[in-house]
Amino acid sequence: xxxxxxxxxxxxxxxxxxxxxxxxxxxxxxxxxxxxxxxxxxxxxxxxxxxxxxxxxxxxxxxxxxxxxxxxxxxxxxxxxxxxxxxxxxxxxxxxxxxxxxxxxxxxxxxxxxxxxxxxxxxxxxxxxxxxxxxxxxxxxxxxxxxxxxxxxxxxxxxxxxxxxxxxxxxxxxxxxxxxxxxxxxxxxxxxxxxxxxxxxxxxxxxxxxxxxxxxxxxxxxxxxxxxxxxxxxxxxxxxxxxxxxxxxxxxxxxxxxxxxxxxxxxxxxxxxxxxxxxxxxxxxxxxxxxxxxxxxxxxxxxxxxxxxxxxxxxxxxxxxxxxxxxxxxxxxxxxxxxxxxxxxxxxxxxxxxxxxxxxxxxxxxxxxxxxxxxxxxxxxxxxxxxxxxxxxxxxxxxxxxxxxxxxxxxxxxxxxxxxxxxxxxxxxxxxxxxxxxxxxxxxxxxxxxxxxxxxxxxxxxxxxxxxxxxxxxxxxxxxxxxxxxxxxxxxxxxxxxxxxxxxxxxxxxxxxxxxxxxxxxxxxxxxxxxxxxxxxxxxxxxxxxxxxxx
Amino acid sequence: xxxxxxxxxxxxxxxxxxxxxxxxxxxxxxxxxxxxxxxxxxxxxxxxxxxxxxxxxxxxxxxxxxxxxxxxxxxxxxxxxxxxxxxxxxxxxxxxxxxxxxxxxxxxxxxxxxxxxxxxxxxxxxxxxxxxxxxxxxxxxxxxxxxxxxxxxxxxxxxxxxxxxxxxxxxxxxxxxxxxxxxxxxxxxxxxxxxxxxxxxxxxxxxxxxxxxxxxxxxxxxxxxxxxxxxxxxxxxxxxxxxxxxxxxxxxxxxxxxxxxxxxxxxxxxxxxxxxxxxxxxxxxxxxxxxxxxxxxx
Numbered sequence: 077x078x079x080x081x082x083x084x085x086x087x088x089x090x091x092x093x094x095x096x097x098x099x100x101x102x103x104x105x106x107x108x109x110x111x112x113x114x115x116x117x118x119x120x121x122x123x124x125x126x127x128x129x130x131x132x133x134x135x136x137x138x139x140x141x142x143x144x145x146x147x148x149x150x151x152x153x154x155x156x157x158x159x160x161x162x163x164x165x166x167x168x169x170x171x172x173x174x175x176x177x178x179x180x181x182x183x184x185x186x187x188x189x190x191x192x193x194x195x196x197x198x199x200x201x202x203x204x205x206x207x208x209x210x211x212x213x214x215x216x217x218x219x220x221x222x223x224x225x226x227x228x229x230x231x232x233x234x235x236x237x238x239x240x241x242x243x244x245x246x247x248x249x250x251x252x253x254x255x256x257x258x259x260x261x262x263x264x265x266x267x268x269x270x271x272x273x274x275x276x277x278x279x280x281x282x283x284x285x286x287x288x289x290x291x292x293x294x295x296x297x298x299x300x301x302x303x304x305x306x307x308x309x310x311x312x313x314x315x316x317x318x319x320x321x322x323x324x325x326x327x328x329x330x331x332x333x334x335x336x337x338x339x340x341x342x343x344x345x346x347x348x349x350x351x352x353x354x355x356x357x358x359x360x361x362x363x364x365x366x367x368x369x370x371x372x373x374x375x376x377x378x379x380x381x382x383x384x385x386x387x388x389x390x391x392x393x394x395x396x397x398x399x400x401x402x403x404x405x406x407x408x409x410x411x412x413x414x415x416x417x418x419x420x421x422x423x424x425x426x427x428x429x430x431x432x433x434x435x436x437x438x439x440x441x442x443x444x445x446x447x448x449x450x451x452x453x454x455x456x457x458x459x460x461x462x463x464x465x466x467x468x469x470x471x472x473x474x475x476x477x478x479x480x481x482x483x484x485x486x487x488x489x490x491x492x493x494x495x496x497x498x499x500x501x502x503x504x505x506x507x508x509x510x511x512x513x514x515x516x517x518x519x520x521x522x523x524x525x526x527x528x529x530x531x532x533x534x535x536x537x538x539x540x541x542x543x544x545x546x547x548x549x550x551x552x553x554x555x556x557x558x559x560x561x562x563x564x565x566x567x568x569x570x571x572x573x574x575x576x577x578x579x580x581x582x583x584x585x586x587x588x589x590x591x592x593x594x595x596x597x598x599x600x601x602x603x604x605x606x607x608x609x610x611x612x613x614x615x616x617x618x619x620x621x622x623x624x625x626x627x
Numbered sequence: 628x629x630x631x632x633x634x635x636x637x638x639x640x641x642x643x644x645x646x647x648x649x650x651x652x653x654x655x656x657x658x659x660x661x662x663x664x665x666x667x668x669x670x671x672x673x674x675x676x677x678x679x680x681x682x683x684x685x686x687x688x689x690x691x692x693x694x695x696x697x698x699x700x701x702x703x704x705x706x707x708x709x710x711x712x713x714x715x716x717x718x719x720x721x722x723x724x725x726x727x728x729x730x731x732x733x734x735x736x737x738x739x740x741x742x743x744x745x746x747x748x749x750x751x752x753x754x755x756x757x758x759x760x761x762x763x764x765x766x767x768x769x770x771x772x773x774x775x776x777x778x779x780x781x782x783x784x785x786x787x788x789x790x791x792x793x794x795x796x797x798x799x800x801x802x803x804x805x806x807x808x809x810x811x812x813x814x815x816x817x818x819x820x821x822x823x824x825x826x827x828x829x830x831x832x833x834x835x836x837x838x839x840x841x842x843x844x845x846x847x848x849x850x851x852x853x854x855x856x857x858x859x860x861x862x863x864x865x866x867x868x869x870x871x872x873x874x875x876x877x878x879x880x881x882x883x884x885x886x887x888x889x890x891x892x893x894x895x896x897x898x899x900x901x902x903x904x905x906x907x908x909x910x911x912x913x914x915x916x917x918x919x920x921x922x923x924x925x
Contacts, residue, residue, distance in 0.1 A: 282757070283718065369758035370751075373723040379731055388717070469715040473771075476679045476709040477733045478701045623682040 101207050102220035102227075105194050109228025116186050117232045120179055120263055121239025123565055127171040132248045141165040156307040156406070157443060159324050167249050168329030172259065178564065180323055181299065183267035186232075188291040191225055191274025195351075196284040204360060218275070218355030222348050225271045232267055236260040251329065259328040265340050269319050270295065272347035279354035282363035289395065294319075296399050303406060319343060381474050382487035389461060393495050396454045400447055400499055401506040404527075407443040408510020411436035411518075436516045440507065440526065441593025447503040448530045448585055449564055454499050455534040456556045458492035459541030463552040467627040481620050489542065489612060496534045503527040518592060526591035532604035533584045537563075539608030539615070546618030549625050559584070632657045632779050632810035633678070637687035640673050640834075647673040649834040650687065655812060655827075657692075657778070660805050662821035663814040664914055665831035671814045674831070675783050678812075679709060691779060705734075708772030712765075712784025718757035722750055722767050729771040741774035747796050761788035773800055779810045786820065798824060818911040828910065830917050837917060842910065849908045849916055850883035855895055856902035867894045 135141045145164035154161060158177045163169030195218070198204045208217055237260035244251030251259075273291045281287035298318045305314035305321060315321030322343075325336040358364050377383035462485070465471045474484050504527020511518045541556035548555075566583035580586045587604055589597040631654050638651040648670040655661050665671050676682040678689050680700035689696040694703040716725055726745075730736040745752055748766040756764065765788045772780060780801075786794045801811055801824050815821050821828060828845065830838040838845060850871065857878050864882050865873045868890045873882040884891050888905075895903065908916070 369755050370753045371721050371755060372753070373721055373727060375724065375727050378720075378724055378728040380728075381732070384717070384728060388719070469711075469713075470717060472679075472681060472711065472714060473716075473729060474732060475681065475700070476704060476707075477729065478705045479732055480701050621683065623676075 099220060100210055101212060101217045102224045104207070105221045105224025106227035107224075108194055109190060109225050110231045112186070112190055113228040113231030114235055116182075117235025118239070119561065119565070120183075120232070120236040120260075121243075123175050123179060124171060124236070124240045124259070124263070125243035126565075127175045128167050128243050128249045128251070131167050131170045131174075135170075138165070144170070152308040154442070156303050157446060159302075159306055162327075163330045166330075168251050168255060168259075171251075172327075172329040176263070176324070177320075179263045180266045180320055181295075182561070183232075183264055184270040184295050184298075184320075187229075187267040187270030187272075188274045188288060188295065190228060191271045192278055192284050192287040192291065194225065195221055195275055196278035196281060196287040199278070199361060200284050208360060213356070214360065215352055215356035218279075218352045222272075222275050222351060225275065229264065229268050229271055233260055233264045236263060255329055255332070258326075258332055258334070261337075262323055262326045262328040265323045265326070265337075266320065268344045269340060269347075272344040272351070275351035276347045276354070279351050279358060280364045282365065285392070286363070286365075289392065292395065296395075300402065300406070303403075307406070380487070381479060381484050382491055385461070385488055385491050389458070389491075389495075392457065393454070396450065396457075397499060397502050400450050400454075401502045403450070404444075404447060404503040404507035405510040407440060407447075408507045408512070408516070408523075409514060411439045411443070411511050412514040412516040436511065436518060437522075438590075438593040440511070440518070440523070441590030444503065444507075444526055444530060444591065445567065445585060445588075447507075447527075448533050448588055449560075451496060451499045451503070451530050451534045452537050452560050452563070452584070455492065455496055455538040456541060456560050458488070458495065459538055459545060459556055460553045462488045463545055463549060466549060466624055469626060471624060475624070482616065485542070485616050485619055489538070489616075492538055493535070496531050496538070497528070499534070500527040500529070500531040503530060522592045525596050529589060529591040529596035529601065532601040532608070533563075533588050535608035536584045536604050536611075537608075539611030542612040542615035543618075544615070546615030546622070549619075549622075550627075630657070631655065631690070631693070632659070633689075633691055633812060635674075635678075635687065635689045638674070638677055638684055638689050639686035640670075640677060640682060641685045646834050648677070651834075651836055653829065653836065653839070655810060657810050658805065658808045659827060660801065660811040660813065660825045662825035662828040663812060663831065664816075664818075664821060664828060664910075669831040670834040671831055672783060673834075675709075675781055675812075675814060678781060679704075679707075706777055707779040707781055708733075708775055708777035710768050710772045710780070710782045710785040712787035714768055716756045716764060716767060719755065721753055721755050722759070722763075723752035725756060725767055726752065726771055726774070730774060733775045735775050737774060737776050740776065741770065744770045744773055744800070747800075748793060762790060762793065765789055766793065769797065769800075773804070776804075776807070777809065779812065780804060782811065782813045782815075784815060785813070786815070786817065794820070818909065818914060822910040830914065832917060838913075842913075845913050846907050849913050850885045851888065852906045852908060852912075853882050853884055853891065854902075854904040855880050855882075855900050857899055858901045859899045862894060862898040864891070864894060867891050 135144055142165055145161070149161060149164070151161070158173060161169070161173040164173060198207075204217070208214065212220065237257050240251075240256040240260045241253055243249065244253075244256045270291060273294055274287065277287040277290040278284075281290055298320045301314045301318035302320040302324065305312050305318065306324075315324060316339075319340070322336055322339045325333060326340075327333050327336075354364055377387040471484065475481055501524065504524040505520075507527065508518065508520050508523035511523065512520075537556060537560055540559050541552060544555040545552045563583040563585050566579060567585040584604070587600050589595065589600065633653065633655040635651050635653045638648060638653075639646075640648040651670075651674060663671055663674070673682065677684050678691065678696055680696050680703075683697065691703040692706055694706075696703055720728065726741065730741070748770060750763060750766045750770065754763070756767070759767070765786070769785060772782075786797050789797060798820070801813075804811060811824070813821060813825060822842065825842075827839065827841050829836055857880070861875055861878060861880055864870050864880060869884050869886045869888075870882050870891055871885070873880065882891075
């Protein structure tokens with residue numbers, strides 16, 4: 077007999093049950109992971125297809141392709157940034173060189189955020205408790221969730237592979253099915269590894285934020301080791317100490333080495349097993365890493381919403397500053413030696429990448445694009461943190477007290493602005509320190525200006541985020557990361573000139589001068605800052621007039 | 628100086644086609660304790676979010692001590708304290724840090740009273756919020772609202788998660804607040820709590836205020852419960868004017884009477900009643916009379 081729940085006439089769609097009761101965790105996790113995998117797979121596939129198409133259109137003759145290959149084969153800067161560049165005279169070699177590193181980092185970020193969200197995030201939200209009341213155990217639920225994440229990974233690979241396969245078919249591109257599938261597999265390898273990393277750190281950490289931070293540190297170290305290994309400093313062996321290095325060793329589309337899949341598969345499998353094992357050895361809601369439940373009151377920053385925001389975000393922001401500062405320092409250290417390789421034809425290519433000029437300054441101009449992307453992520457993180465405070469209901473505590481919405485948002489934005497400016501300053505100062513130690517000859521003011529030149533693009537991202545927050549708060553995170561992801565994609569893919577100018581204009585990074593290769597364009601910076609501020613003002617006004625909305 | 632603590636005029640809120648609150652007219656005098664009842668989805672929390680400026684009204688207006696809730700929220704909020712039944716706190720802060728933060732944001736903390744409340748509610752303030760149980764979580768929110776001794780306390784399911792001892796402590800705090808002249812607006816599902824604390828009660832149904840008055844006033848609107856035992860034949864009371872819901876169990880008769888009790892008393896006396904018990908309806912019975920025994924709006 078069916079119970080009358082008093083819902084007759086209110087339900088217009090049938091309630092769907094996902095799978096059997098014993099596999100409901102896997103089904104619920106898979107549904108979310110697959111949805112995300114489709115979207116990101118599409119982005120990955122489009123990036124691959126765009127790269128292949130742009131090469132065919134831009135480098136039509138064998139002479140042009142040889143010139144390109146000669147340029148990058150000796151460039152230590154691009155090798156450090158994007159990895160080595162063998163066989164640039166082929167579509168495959170060019171594609172692998174141009175987009176691999178971007179996709180590998182995006183894949184790792186996707187894997188880490190997806191697994192920590194669907195494991196630790198569900199646990200933090202109390203939904204894991206409900207699932208564990210079903211026909212499963214802690215160990216079983218963790219295994220099921222990892223299986224669900226695996227479904228998302230397979231989706232990511234399949235969607236990427238289908239697009240790569242189709243785009244490789246034309247004779248002008250000429251990449252066969254096997255190489256396309258293997259390349260797609262390589263491109264999602266970091267996603268697999270960092271899904272497993274996230275699963276393991278979700279067992280170690282006490283909160284989702286902490287779990288993601290642990291994984292981010294590993295990703296940062298991994299990138300740093302790979303960068304040093306590829307910088308031509310005689311430390312190539314370091315590549316085997318980095319998960320990003322293992323993927324580089326696959327050398328898809330140039331000289332495939334499937335054996336290099338072994339450490340990747342082993343790393344992923346071991347971490348997945350460890351995650352399942354740890355899930356059985358801890359209390360639900362607690363982490364393996366001891367976390368103090370008691371503490372002396374530290375009231376220093378707790379004078380209001382802005383002070384609290386500084387306290388809550390400082391660990392994350394300092395982490396970003398370390399990443400930005402260290403990478404700028406490394407760019408400074410390698411700028412002189414790599415700049416020495418720049419000559420006539422190379423200068424032309426650097427110019428296409430947006431950094432006309434010569435020597436170390438031009439190399440810095442290209443390298444600082446990465447810094448701008450990192451600072452863009454800082455901006456996106458600031459606005460999504462503000463939205464999280466509203467979605468979680470914490471904002472209510474302030475606005476039911478004598479704090480206006482404008483004061484709360486204004487305080488958050490001021491904190492964000494200071495963080496962004498200091499991020500730019502950190503990039504400039506640390507870059508100068510590295511360059512000065514190598515007697516590069518670049519002036520402090522020049523690099524400080526180049527650092528500050530990175531801030532306006534981040535202000536645009538911040539402004540778009542606030543605008544979305546004001547008008548469609550639940551879409552804040554999606555929109556701000558989509559704008560950032562799109563901008564990165566367009567500036568990297570379009571940097572080689574085959575994309576229409578109107579498409580390039582949609583990337584915030586396209587409007588940034590590649591200082592110090594060229595002087596900062598303060599007029600463009602002023603316009604970008606103005607757009608960001610205007611968007612934030614409109615968003616702020618909309619926020620004042622709307623209902624507060626939960627998750 | 629306004630002579631009302633809280634006033635709404637035609638306050639209305641629509642969510643798309645759904646009317647969550649429909650022309651609410653409410654007036655609460657300073658020092659009153661008013662209960663606000665209704666089943667889930669009746670519009671209680673919507674009312675409170677409109678009063679607090681967390682949601683924007685579709686129509687009408689609300690004032691707190693003469694201050695417009697939408698246009699002067701900061702000034703209005705200086706005079707109120709709010710307790711939500713389900714509110715997230717910052718997991719990494721300790722209880723003491725949370726109270727310090729919320730106290731600094733509001734201002735005017737009575738520190739001695741805060742310490743007394745911490746003791747009364749048996750809260751360990753050195754513990755981090757993430758380690759608190761739901762009840763302890765609720766204690767932090769209660770103490771944060773009470774410690775500034777606001778002129779108006781807006782309480783939305785305030786004892787959610789509290790054990791009976793702590794519920795008693797909460798009632799004591801509300802009595803104290805009333806004695807000090809503070810106004811309390813209490814939304815609750817706990818009829819006993821509302822019955823014990825409130826001077827007046829409002830009942831909300833489908834976004835409309837269907838009853839508002841003191842318990843005595845509302846009882847006049849409802850039936851009196853009567854039980855009578857006879858030593859002889861049981862009379863047919865269903866024919867007596869005003870009597871309804873007659874149930875007979877051997878020599879015992881239960882019924883309800885509306886309006887004048889005189890005809891029933893005469894009928895009982897002539898039938899040889901040996902035992903008589905009459906009882907006014909409880910708030911729960913008044914509430915159920917509004918909604919039907921199945922809890923749905925009738």
